[in-house]
Amino acid sequence: MSEQPWTIDAIAHAIPAADTRQTFLREVNLTPLPDLPAVLARWQRFVEHWRDETVPRLDGILEHARDHGGELPPEYADDGGTSDFLNQLRDNVGKRQTNAA
Numbered sequence: 001m002s003e004q005p006w007t008i009d010a011i012a013h014a015i016p017a018a019d020t021r022q023t024f025l026r027e028v029n030l031t032p033l034p035d036l037p038a039v040l041a042r043w044q045r046f047v048e049h050w051r052d053e054t055v056p057r058l059d060g061i062l063e064h065a066r067d068h069g070g071e072l073p074p075e076y077a078d079d080g081g082t083s084d085f086l087n088q089l090r091d092n093v094g095k096r097q098t099n100a101a
Contacts, residue, residue, distance in 0.1 A: 006044050014047035 015021040
């Protein structure tokens, strides 16, 4: 996407989850015109962060799992407390989304 300027359509297509994409479209459609550049800039940062940081990290986790018989990297290992593990993942995702937006 670095060769072309971002458009609303390009941002929408770069958002990985349908519900998040709908949130973006709803926000863009309901934002007053004077505030629209800031909203679009925030969403642009979100998709750039996703593309540049989150996707490579997820690819690394998948590669590790392939190379280690399906085992996750140690920082994501389940120590028997599945709910703790899921909470850790949710916290990590939430922090990334907050930082990106």
